[in-house]
Amino acid sequence: MAETTHMADTAAPRLTDRVKDGLNRMIVDAGMRPGDKLPPADQLCQQFSVSRTVVREAIASLKAEGRLRSLRGSGVYVSEPPKPVGGSMFMEAPQDIGEVLDFIEFRMSVEIEAAGLAAERRTETNLLRMEQAMSQFARHLEDNTLATDADRSFHRAIADATNNKRFRLFVDEMGERLIPRRALGASFTDEKDKAEFLENIQSEHRRIFEAITDRRADDARAAMRQHLEGGRRRYREWSLAHDGA
Amino acid sequence: MAETTHMADTAAPRLTDRVKDGLNRMIVDAGMRPGDKLPPADQLCQQFSVSRTVVREAIASLKAEGRLRSLRGSGVYVSEPPKPVGGSMFMEAPQDIGEVLDFIEFRMSVEIEAAGLAAERRTETNLLRMEQAMSQFARHLEDNTLATDADRSFHRAIADATNNKRFRLFVDEMGERLIPRRALGASFTDEKDKAEFLENIQSEHRRIFEAITDRRADDARAAMRQHLEGGRRRYREWSLAHDGA
DNA sequence: TCTCCAAAGTTGTATGAAAGATTTTGCCAT
DNA sequence: ATGGCAAAATCTTTCATACAACTTTGGAGA
Numbered sequence: 001m002a003e004t005t006h007m008a009d010t011a012a013p014r015l016t017d018r019v020k021d022g023l024n025r026m027i028v029d030a031g032m033r034p035g036d037k038l039p040p041a042d043q044l045c046q047q048f049s050v051s052r053t054v055v056r057e058a059i060a061s062l063k064a065e066g067r068l069r070s071l072r073g074s075g076v077y078v079s080e081p082p083k084p085v086g087g088s089m090f091m092e093a094p095q096d097i098g099e100v101l102d103f104i105e106f107r108m109s110v111e112i113e114a115a116g117l118a119a120e121r122r123t124e125t126n127l128l129r130m131e132q133a134m135s136q137f138a139r140h141l142e143d144n145t146l147a148t149d150a151d152r153s154f155h156r157a158i159a160d161a162t163n164n165k166r167f168r169l170f171v172d173e174m175g176e177r178l179i180p181r182r183a184l185g186a187s188f189t190d191e192k193d194k195a196e197f198l199e200n201i202q203s204e205h206r207r208i209f210e211a212i213t214d215r216r217a218d219d220a221r222a223a224m225r226q227h228l229e230g231g232r233r234r235y236r237e238w239s240l241a242h243d244g245a
Numbered sequence: 246m247a248e249t250t251h252m253a254d255t256a257a258p259r260l261t262d263r264v265k266d267g268l269n270r271m272i273v274d275a276g277m278r279p280g281d282k283l284p285p286a287d288q289l290c291q292q293f294s295v296s297r298t299v300v301r302e303a304i305a306s307l308k309a310e311g312r313l314r315s316l317r318g319s320g321v322y323v324s325e326p327p328k329p330v331g332g333s334m335f336m337e338a339p340q341d342i343g344e345v346l347d348f349i350e351f352r353m354s355v356e357i358e359a360a361g362l363a364a365e366r367r368t369e370t371n372l373l374r375m376e377q378a379m380s381q382f383a384r385h386l387e388d389n390t391l392a393t394d395a396d397r398s399f400h401r402a403i404a405d406a407t408n409n410k411r412f413r414l415f416v417d418e419m420g421e422r423l424i425p426r427r428a429l430g431a432s433f434t435d436e437k438d439k440a441e442f443l444e445n446i447q448s449e450h451r452r453i454f455e456a457i458t459d460r461r462a463d464d465a466r467a468a469m470r471q472h473l474e475g476g477r478r479r480y481r482e483w484s485l486a487h488d489g490a
Numbered sequence: 491t492c493t494c495c496a497a498a499g500t501t502g503t504a505t506g507a508a509a510g511a512t513t514t515t516g517c518c519a520t
Numbered sequence: 521a522t523g524g525c526a527a528a529a530t531c532t533t534t535c536a537t538a539c540a541a542c543t544t545t546g547g548a549g550a
Contacts, residue, residue, distance in 0.1 A: 014502075015502080015503070016305065016502085016503095040530075040531060040532085041531075041532070042531085050503080050504085051503055051504040051505070052504085052505085053298070053301070053502085053503055053504065053505090054502085054503065054504090056298070056302060056532090056533090057301060057302060057305040057502095058305075060261065060302040060303075060305040060306050060309075061305050061306065061308065061309035062309075063306065064305075064306035064307070064309040064310050065309050065310075070531095070532065070533090071511085071512080071531095071532080072259075072510070072511050072512080072531080072532050072533060073510070073511030073512035073513080073530080073531055073532060073533090074511075074512050074513075074530090074531070074532080075512090075513095075530090075531065075532080076531090076532080088333060088336040088414070088418045089414050089418070090336060090411065090414035090415050090417075090418045091333040091335060091336055099410065099411075102409045102410055102411045103411055105362070105407075105409055105411070106355070106409065106411040106412060106415070108358065109354055109355050109357070109358030109359065109412075110351070110354050110355060112354070112358065113353065113354030113357065113358075114354065117350070162350075164347045164350055164351065165344065165347055166335065166344075166347045166348055166350070166351040167351060167354075169333075169334050169335040170335050170351070172335075173333050173334070173335050259533075260533080260534070261533085261534095285499075285500060285501085286500075286501070287500085295534080295535085296534060296535040296536070297535085297536085298533085298534060298535070298536090299533085299534065299535090301501090301502090302533095315500095315501065315502090316500090316501080316542085316543080317500080317501045317502060317541065317542055317543080318499085318500055318501060318502090318541065318542030318543040318544080319499095319500065319501075319542075319543050319544075320499095320500060320501075320543090321500090321501080491550100492549105492550085493548105493549085493550075494547105494548090494549085494550095495546105495547095495548085495549100496545105496546095496547090496548095497544105497545085497546090497547100498543105498544085498545080498546095499542105499543080499544075499545090500541100500542085500543075500544095501540105501541085501542080501543095502539100502540080502541070502542095503538100503539085503540075503541095504537100504538080504539080504540095505536105505537085505538085505539105506535105506536090506537090507534105507535085507536085507537105508533105508534085508535080508536105509532105509533080509534075509535095510531100510532085510533070510534090511530100511531085511532080511533095512529105512530080512531075512532095513528105513529085513530070513531090514527105514528080514529070514530085515526100515527085515528070515529080516525105516526090516527080516528090517524105517525090517526085517527095518523105518524090518525085518526100519522100519523090519524090519525105520521105520522080520523080520524100
């Protein structure tokens, strides 16, 4: 009963779109390279039998897509193929040890500030989450996978406490890319060394937690910095020991 | 002395681009959701003091980017943001004022630490780049596009000085997403206010630069923090003042 | 109350004109 | 011829106006 007048489900034929496609084909068919000049607008109007308005809007669209660029008084030119929209190089996984260290350093900058902000803004619920993560960590000292999960939960709880979505997203995605799920203490041969290692982490976590609880922002930053610097140092030493290069 | 006449060093200020930025800000700052209707074209013409041609081209650009969608006879509507592929949510462009402020805060955490690392690691070449950026900034106080470029160059030079690829990548990509070219001071009506605004930025840059030059890492962090906090405050005040809701 | 239709509102397209900027052309002095 | 300089031609950008196509709205009439 609604087939009368209410909605045009089929896209209305827009001249601008036709011309846009036409221009794209013209570029491809004529084998135009970046830097080549398009015919002047008036000529395109005649060629497509449309007004300048239409041609101009089609060109504006292609400019927005990075396909064309125009120089006032000179002409419209084909531009380099648009940027790799595939996504941020920035978030790509590190490719070698040096890049891993770079990424760890970057992570530090984020999490240090996150700790400071968390100290200023944390709610009781946030503190509860951190405590849960810490006790979970203590409960699973023997299980690398679960301990790693608990460690992530702790850092994520801090990111949450910033009340800033961006920090939470970063910690989540970075964790996936940077820290394999069984990494924490997975390479110890001596059980005693491993226990000491994990207890160190635990006490560092506790210092961070206490600073956040007491709303001491600068102490929270300092504690987080020390915590992550320790992690970086441990990774560097480990990679040196395990890398023949 | 390359002030001759052969090279178009100055990017031509195109009205269409200004309106495009203006529309983007209008959408974000007014908290418009997908499906909301934009004011009619004629009203936008009056609001931006431009002809309908310009408004239509700006809209055409935003349509090409998938940000808007227009229905003939009805109006122009904000469209559902195109679902980005499996990429990182984290690096996505902020969608409303709150998210912009979140992103600014996140950026602070990165750049503050970058300033500290830069102070420890900067080379003479790094310092030279920063000086170039500052003098470029001073030289183009009237041109929003060029001043914004210079500002980006300065921050990028600092990121470079960390000798950590990740910082450089972040600053580059964040700049593209968060700071439209020609944004710096683009919304001042009083020329005197704008000049004061830009000179403030300049002197903040100088303080950061001096701390980095003298390898005073903590001072560099503090100066950068103050610089970015100023920017955040200015944005917040501006967005409050320009939100007629 | 429901249906239908006309008027108002909005986007799409066309056209003419002027302004801003670049490239080419033509001329003059050397 | 040659180099430089100014005018002309070319081209993009912007403005203003008009009309066509389509949607929405509100009221008249059943």
